[in-house]
Amino acid sequence: MFLNFAIDKQVKAFPIEGPMKSSRYRVQGMTPEERAWRIQWLKDQVLSPNEPRPIPGYYQARLNPIRRFYRWPLETIFRPLIPTLGWETACRARWWTGRIGLSIAAVFLTVYYLNTIHKIGQLIQALK
Template identity: 55%
Template sequence: MASNTGGVKPMTITGRMVRERERLLGMTAEERAWRAQWLKDQELAPNEPRHVPEYWKERLNPIRRFYRAPLDLVEKALKPVVGTNWAFAVRFWTGKIALSAFAIYATAYYFKYNQNDWTRKGGWRVIHSRKAVFPGDEGYPNYPQRQSPADYAARGFKQSPI
């Protein structure tokens, strides 16, 4: 099993003062100064976070860079207009919506053109329920009239135009 710390025992840089109860118990002047410095160190400089293009080029393999390129161009064009965060959000959600729409269309296409009928072994067998009919409604009782055993499991053979 791989270690997240490279075999070195992990340690926290926050110390015991990370918990509010510990701070409320009382802090020495040295701990108070250390805590103030630690909080100050958590603030980012005005030029952070830095974007290093070489890092992102090395991080993403060529295939991933290829399929990310169209939305990266959209994000790059939107950054000056709406800002970095909104440009990233538009890029992120555009990709998710496009993939979801593709999945929905692909599923609908598959179910429409690859139904399981008498002409093939494979495909999904889609079974439609009968419409609910109550006493007093037209067509009551609503059950199929089968004349012979060949009517069962016909899978559309009798409705075939052949």
């Protein structure tokens, strides 16, 4: 039923902000102390260039030992590249390298498995 309304345009879209879109309306009932507190709170929300700061032990607490073990090779390769490439690019390169490596390994293992099955099939036919 909702889909029909969306298709037929019987229900018009409306902004969910309502009157709160206007910052003047939001602060209209505030005292000067509350306004000063709000201004300070908004300033506190801006991150400094050195934030977010790394928390010691967070990585070890977040990931279990098995996951840390299989992530270790690419982590050791790409962690030194973070200053050069940037964090986001290094993470993307690490992600793609892992996926491409696993894909190549899957193709080789599949080909090996199929060749082995073919050879076993030939052996079985030769024994008959």
